[in-house]
Amino acid sequence: MSYVKAENILPFELIEQIQSYIDGASIYIPKKEENKSPWGTKTTTRLELEQRNIAIYKRYLQGKNYKILAVEFYLSEKSIQRIVLEQRRKYGNKSE
Template sequence: MSYIKAENVLPQELIETIQQYVDGKLIYIPCKEKQEWGTTTSAKVFFRERNEEIYENYIGGIGIHELAHRFSLSEKSIQRILRNQRLALSKGAPSV
């Protein structure tokens, strides 16, 4: 996230009002509409494909310990991914 100077985008009277509450501090102003996670990057696709690959490898006989090593994840993370993949498949929904 990049920062912009308030003086460049806000009227002086608004800046003075904000300074009454948070003088000299950084504040976050959220977007009007919340975007779903992963919509602005390819992260969602990457993790979906990775998780599908982990599940397919597990079904193919590779153990949790080996999967954790291959994908540089903890065994607990592999277990969570497998559980979520199973749930998604049972519901017929795509998983992430």
């Protein structure tokens, strides 16, 4: 998020009107809903997490238990359980 000077983009009358509500402070104007990007689309984080979750599920299907997976992936056992359940719902109980 970058800051933009109001004088450079807004009409003087609008600035005066905004100043009647909030004078000399910074405000955040959110994007319109239609201009918002879904989470994880600007970076590779979403893909990396999906790949990690698939790897966790594959290791679980190979016989590793929640405790071992939690240590391997630096997550809580509860997080591993949640990931396994999500992957099971998504892909079924296949051991490919």
